[in-house]
Amino acid sequence: MTKNVYCSLLIITLTIYAIRVLPFVFLRKEITNVRIRSFLYYVPYVTLAVMTFPAIISATDSMWSGLAALVVGIIVSLLSGDLFKVAVSSCIAVFLTELIL
Amino acid sequence: MSKTKSAWPEYDDTKGWIIRGLQDGAPIAMGYFAVSFALGITAKEAGINALQGSLMSIGMVASAGEYAAIMLIGAGAGIAEMILTTLVINLRYFLMSCSLTQKLREDVPLWKRFVLAYCVTDELFGISSAVPGYLNPVFTWAAAFISVVGWTLGTALGVIAGNILPDQLISALSVALYGMFLAIIIPPSKKSRFMAGLVMVSMLSSWLFTASPVFSGISSGFRVIILTIIIAGIAAVIRPVDDKGQPVKQVRKVR
Numbered sequence: 382m383t384k385n386v387y388c389s390l391l392i393i394t395l396t397i398y399a400i401r402v403l404p405f406v407f408l409r410k411e412i413t414n415v416r417i418r419s420f421l422y423y424v425p426y427v428t429l430a431v432m433t434f435p436a437i438i439s440a441t442d443s444m445w446s447g448l449a450a451l452v453v454g455i456i457v458s459l460l461s462g463d464l465f466k467v468a469v470s471s472c473i474a475v476f477l478t479e480l481i482l
Numbered sequence: 483m484s485k486t487k488s489a490w491p492e493y494d495d496t497k498g499w500i501i502r503g504l505q506d507g508a509p510i511a512m513g514y515f516a517v518s519f520a521l522g523i524t525a526k527e528a529g530i531n532a533l534q535g536s537l538m539s540i541g542m543v544a545s546a547g548e549y550a551a552i553m554l555i556g557a558g559a560g561i562a563e564m565i566l567t568t569l570v571i572n573l574r575y576f577l578m579s580c581s582l583t584q585k586l587r588e589d590v591p592l593w594k595r596f597v598l599a600y601c602v603t604d605e606l607f608g609i610s611s612a613v614p615g616y617l618n619p620v621f622t623w624a625a626a627f628i629s630v631v632g633w634t635l636g637t638a639l640g641v642i643a644g645n646i647l648p649d650q651l652i653s654a655l656s657v658a659l660y661g662m663f664l665a666i667i668i669p670p671s672k673k674s675r676f677m678a679g680l681v682m683v684s685m686l687s688s689w690l691f692t693a694s695p696v697f698s699g700i701s702s703g704f705r706v707i708i709l710t711i712i713i714a715g716i717a718a719v720i721r722p723v724d725d726k727g728q729p730v731k732q733v734r735k736v737r
Binding site: 420424433437441 | 510530541558568572574575576579582584608649651653655657659666681689710713715727730
């Protein structure tokens with residue numbers, strides 16, 4: 382069983398790395414096609430937005446604290462845009478909301 | 483140049499990028515610690531010990547991917563099932579890597595690209611994409627270093643002592659990563675209505691996919707991939723952009 386676990390971990394680790402490294406092996410040159418470049422430019426924004434909402438609302442113990450984290454996170458992002466400040470503000474929003482609830 | 487944090491280092495300023503990477507990696511490490519702590523608790527329930535949990539986190543650095551790994555190992559899955567499930571759940575990293583290859587200067591050697599590939603997680607990809615112009619891989623490496631320390635420590639501690647952190651603290655820390663995502667996607671929305679619309683459409687579509695009975699059966703990994711391809715694809719057609727995200731009038735070859 383123990384040997385099996387290490388073996389499984391190795392297989393999964395290699396599979397995940399293969400997914401990550403393949404584009405770096407095959408896409409060595411800059412893509413000149415404007416459409417594809419634009420698509421890749423938009424990928425991070427769409428991906429991160431899709432991953433953030435609605436997941437942020439169900440991440441905490443209560444929906445309301447998740448919603449507070451979202452609202453506070455957006456406001457602080459508009460004001461400063463600093464990763465650390467935004468992350469900490471969202472955490473504090475959750476903590477305070479859950480204290481009140 | 484002013485010495486404020488918002489000033490980015492010059493491309494060749496290795497030391498500057500290391501410092502900046504550690505700075506931007508700190509909130510990621512914090513969020514990772516909370517998430518991987520929960521992961522460690524799950525791992526223990528599946529019969530994985532602290533050493534195995536640590537190796538898993540150092541090797542995979544993937545949240546949903548590791549949850550799946552724990553389930554697969556716990557269920558005693560076969561090799562084919564293991565590889566297939568892992569591919570599906572982590573396929574979004576493929577898209578992220580494709581996007582990152584275009585942030586690199588062509589003179590970046592292959593070995594640096596291979597190390598960078600290890601660092602492709604949702605969060606590290608996010609901060610690397612946010613770097614203006616070309617990405618010096620050292621920035622991502624530094625951020626990955628501190629993040630993986632947080633990620634691995636969290637996993638190990640979760641396995642060893644799953645019940646020492648109070649629930650309220652875990653709950654509060656669990657939004658740290660989402661807060662960072664907001665810090666990456668919201669500021670560009672201030673400058674461009676199109677980006678604001680893009681972010682809103684992405685969030686609403688994601689919500690519709692989760693809430694509607696037709697699509698709710700789709701796993702979160704697939705939801706991210708499908709919506710990213712559709713929405714970023716449409717955006718690229720209606721508003722093609724140059725390297726700096728400025729709309730180009732006529733579609734022609736860059737350079």
